[in-house]
Amino acid sequence: MKRERLGVMPLNGFWEFRRDPGGVGSEEGFYEGFESEYLLAVPASWNEQVPELMNYMGIAWYARRFTVPKAFEGLRAWLVFEGVNYRAEVWLNGRYLGGHEGGFTSFRLEAPVEYDSENLLVVKVDNTLTPKSVPPGRGLHGFEGPYFDFFHYGGIHRPVRVEFTGPSWVEELAVTAHADGRLRAVVRTGGEEPDRVYVKVLDEGKVLYSGEAAREERGVYAIEGLVRGIKPWDIGRGRVYKLVVDVYTESLADSVYEYIGFRDFEVRSGKLLLNGREVRLLGFGRHQDFPVFGRYLPEPVVVRDYAMMAKLNANSFRTSHYPYSSADLDYADRMGVLVILEAPLVGLREEHFRDREYLEKCKRVLSEMIREHRNRPSVIMYSVANEPQSWLDEAVPFLKELANTVRSLDPTRPVTFTSHAHMAGRDDKALGVADVISLNFYHGWYTLHGDLEAAIRRVNEDLEEVHRRYPNKPILITEFGAGAVAGLHSDPPEMWTEEYQAELISRYIDLFSSKGYVKGIHIWNLVDFKTPQSHWRVVLNRKGVLTRTRQPKLAARVVAEKFGRLKMGGGTAEEA
Ligand code: GCU
Numbered sequence: 001m002k003r004e005r006l007g008v009m010p011l012n013g014f015w016e017f018r019r020d021p022g023g024v025g026s027e028e029g030f031y032e033g034f035e036s037e038y039l040l041a042v043p044a045s046w047n048e049q050v051p052e053l054m055n056y057m058g059i060a061w062y063a064r065r066f067t068v069p070k071a072f073e074g075l076r077a078w079l080v081f082e083g084v085n086y087r088a089e090v091w092l093n094g095r096y097l098g099g100h101e102g103g104f105t106s107f108r109l110e111a112p113v114e115y116d117s118e119n120l121l122v123v124k125v126d127n128t129l130t131p132k133s134v135p136p137g138r139g140l141h142g143f144e145g146p147y148f149d150f151f152h153y154g155g156i157h158r159p160v161r162v163e164f165t166g167p168s169w170v171e172e173l174a175v176t177a178h179a180d181g182r183l184r185a186v187v188r189t190g191g192e193e194p195d196r197v198y199v200k201v202l203d204e205g206k207v208l209y210s211g212e213a214a215r216e217e218r219g220v221y222a223i224e225g226l227v228r229g230i231k232p233w234d235i236g237r238g239r240v241y242k243l244v245v246d247v248y249t250e251s252l253a254d255s256v257y258e259y260i261g262f263r264d265f266e267v268r269s270g271k272l273l274l275n276g277r278e279v280r281l282l283g284f285g286r287h288q289d290f291p292v293f294g295r296y297l298p299e300p301v302v303v304r305d306y307a308m309m310a311k312l313n314a315n316s317f318r319t320s321h322y323p324y325s326s327a328d329l330d331y332a333d334r335m336g337v338l339v340i341l342e343a344p345l346v347g348l349r350e351e352h353f354r355d356r357e358y359l360e361k362c363k364r365v366l367s368e369m370i371r372e373h374r375n376r377p378s379v380i381m382y383s384v385a386n387e388p389q390s391w392l393d394e395a396v397p398f399l400k401e402l403a404n405t406v407r408s409l410d411p412t413r414p415v416t417f418t419s420h421a422h423m424a425g426r427d428d429k430a431l432g433v434a435d436v437i438s439l440n441f442y443h444g445w446y447t448l449h450g451d452l453e454a455a456i457r458r459v460n461e462d463l464e465e466v467h468r469r470y471p472n473k474p475i476l477i478t479e480f481g482a483g484a485v486a487g488l489h490s491d492p493p494e495m496w497t498e499e500y501q502a503e504l505i506s507r508y509i510d511l512f513s514s515k516g517y518v519k520g521i522h523i524w525n526l527v528d529f530k531t532p533q534s535h536w537r538v539v540l541n542r543k544g545v546l547t548r549t550r551q552p553k554l555a556a557r558v559v560a561e562k563f564g565r566l567k568m569g570g571g572t573a574e575e576a
Pocket of ligand 1: 148321386387420479524541543
């Protein structure tokens with residue numbers, strides 16, 4: 001949900017910053033101001049802005065001052081943080097407002113600002129990684145550390161702003177909009193009970209639909225209707241409309257909006273159907289990662305990622321391994337790209353499956369992610385976890401509870417998780433939990449080194465086995481790939497060269513496109529990205545089809561050609 005009508009004040013820019021390795025800031029009163037160590041940019045991770053901060057993991061403090069115009073007096077002010085990794089605690093003018101755990105979902109806190117004078121905003125950020133974090137891990141370096149293969153950055157890595165409302169406001173908005181124009185919106189309000197709640201649908205300023213939402217119970221308002229004259233949202237045609245919710249007490253108390261798309265996505269008889277037509281997902285696992293910015297993906301890089309995915313004839317991606325920023329997903333909505341929205345649950349192991357408290361934390365993070373992004377036309381599916389140890393019996397009830405959390409909040413989208421049990425030579429016990437099966441393959445990279453003939457045979461065996469067990473479920477290939485250091489070449493193709501990466505990807509795509517039950521092909525990864533240091537990472541994870549600065553490797557040409565043929569050849573009905 002976005003606001004602008006009653007006033008928004010972005011707080012991006014340079015903030016005071018200091019590390020607090022000893023964790024003394026709270027008792028020393030840093031929340032009332034502290035001696036700054038650096039002036040850092042927000043949003044961005046702290047790690048790559050200053051060399052001395054690259055490997056800092058622990059507590060840090062941010063501070064900045066801002067003034068709210070007198071004209072805003074009488075309104076309620078809210079601080080909105082789109083993402084802080086990993087734990088945040090917030091003070092305003094020395095007064096504690098609240099906190100949040102989890103780096104990839106937004107949170108908002110009511111802020112008793114002073115008008116027409118300086119307010120001091122202080123944020124304590126702790127990115128210490130623990131086995132009970134979401135995602136879990138131990139340290140910054142090496143694989144004895146994070147249970148996941150991406151760098152554990154820290155900081156206020158997504159935008160911060162002040163928003164204003166009256167005495168009543170929109171707490172939550174759930175919209176379903178079908179390709180035939182049918183619309184349902186449910187509004188949950190906070191604060192005083194409003195007198196009236198209006199819902200409008202605009203097309204470039206023109207009102208297509210307007211109605212008053214009926215009060216269903218205290219704080220809950222709903223409206224259903226038919227919006228005439230809309231064009232369905234589709235792949236490559238991100239036809240969006242502005243849905244506005246205006247809440248009135250004696251005057252306008254709050255106004256929020258979202259860009260929605262009218263479309264239907266469903267899984268039926270083993271197929272993925274968009275607006276009733278079969279589609280096949282062609283694309284990538286990505287990462288929100290860029291030099292110096294760290295985990296913050298600045299808008300120009302978002303644009304380039306989508307421009308390059310379009311050149312590679314991709315129509316979809318997975319938000320591996322955490323929900324991406326609003327800016328990124330706004331772009332997916334507008335560009336007509338299909339998104340598998342993945343929760344930040346990567347590296348789940350036996351110790352987690354037995355931990356009820358940890359399960360509740362996972363369900364909370366999942367719920368936050370769904371509430372934040374469920375009105376997006378681009379989001380077609382939820383992935384509740386990446387490569388959990390799902391060959392363990394205890395994994396089944398755990399993943400089932402996660403799937404049920406999703407279905408209770410959003411019954412309109414299928415649920416998956418990505419499985420790599422076959423890579424460990426194990427049977428996945430939990431595939432029955434998923435509406436769509438997602439598999440990650442690395443034969444020819446982590447196994448059968450350099451032997452692509454044997455690798456493809458082994459992939460085929462593993463894949464056919466899963467299909468035999470679940471003949472009616474669509475299967476997505478959510479990861480496969482090889483590392484390639486850009487500029488490294490060999491004939492014949494050998495591991496770590498561009499030729500080997502291109503050859504592996506080419507053969508895998510040929511195999512998968514020969515299987516009618518494979519309904520999605522996602523390469524790992526669109527880009528090279530930063531990971532913990534180790535002997536098996538060449539500074540970065542080099543499986544990108546693009547370099548970290550988004551320049552193409554040899555494999556890019558192969559992917560563009562293969563995906564292009566699949567698109568044209570009816571492999572994805574979108575072109576038919
Ligand atoms: C795993 C995992 C990725 C990781 C990849 C790799 O499948 O899902 O996060 O980066 O393998 O090892 O490159």
